[in-house]
Amino acid sequence: MAPAGPSMARRIASGLYPAKEIEMSRLAFQDYYPEDVAHCYGCGYKNEHGLRIRSFWDGQESVCYYTPSPHHTAVPGYVYGGLIASLIDCHSTGTAAAAAYRASDRSMDSEPPLRFVTASLHVDYLRPTPLGPMLEIRGVVDELKGRKVVVSSTLSAEGVVCARGRVVAVQIPADLFSAG
């Protein structure tokens, strides 16, 4: 097991994060992922090809902001549904982890690390999501029981809810951790 928690100075030095971004915001849920499970295409800070989404508490809700790239298109002018599913997926597993730490009254850099994977994902596409505006994904923890956390979410563009998600997340089995 690699050390848990962020080593921000190293990440900034390596260029994984621009210093300006770090200065401008607090640490995200994903910033606390242990380095050996921080490669996720959707949310891992070690995946230089990935989306690198970042999620935060906003009171009892979790929130993530993401601006799709022009190539993240479905039909022209609208956001690709697979990206929407990916954002909901990773924001929800991140929320699950943060909720599990919070329920244990633990900080996210305490040992042992808690990391969640997706057991099931459901997305209802309510209307086409315009491509261009920054998207807001908001999550609410519906259930937290043992190794299972259920997170419901909305994805909005310019204040209009375009998709709803529901993710059942389960705590990652210890044998899935690798030397990375």
Add this chain to the structure above:
Amino acid sequence: MAPAGPSMARRIASGLYPAKEIEMSRLAFQDYYPEDVAHCYGCGYKNEHGLRIRSFWDGQESVCYYTPSPHHTAVPGYVYGGLIASLIDCHSTGTAAAAAYRASDRSMDSEPPLRFVTASLHVDYLRPTPLGPMLEIRGVVDELKGRKVVVSSTLSAEGVVCARGRVVAVQIPADLFSAG
């Protein structure tokens, strides 16, 4: 409305498809998408940054093969769930379109074009999907009624089903077509 159906010679000449690939395989469902709705990140031949998945009939089932890239990772060694959702999504909407043509006893290059978007997507992740092997996604049309098609699917690696999907696809509204 741009001309429907493939213009393969033009696509080959433009480098959108390597000639070798065309020679090696028959046309996929997605090859028939009208050019103004062929930008999808998951399945559009006009999206040079996208996955460009290709789906075919195999009897009553549809099939798609896709080999994830090394960066399509969740935890190291396993495929990112958002990619799995994307593959199931696009393979299912492609299957929906092909099924709608087939139900109308029409070829896929006939007018007017039929193109589907996702109303809802559900994925059950049954086990971690190993990153490396080519994945096989198989779809079955559960329901086809009016503008709605329901497609169930499996995603397998090395013969083992790792995920199951269910997509409700609806025929694309005419006003979503643009000049591209």
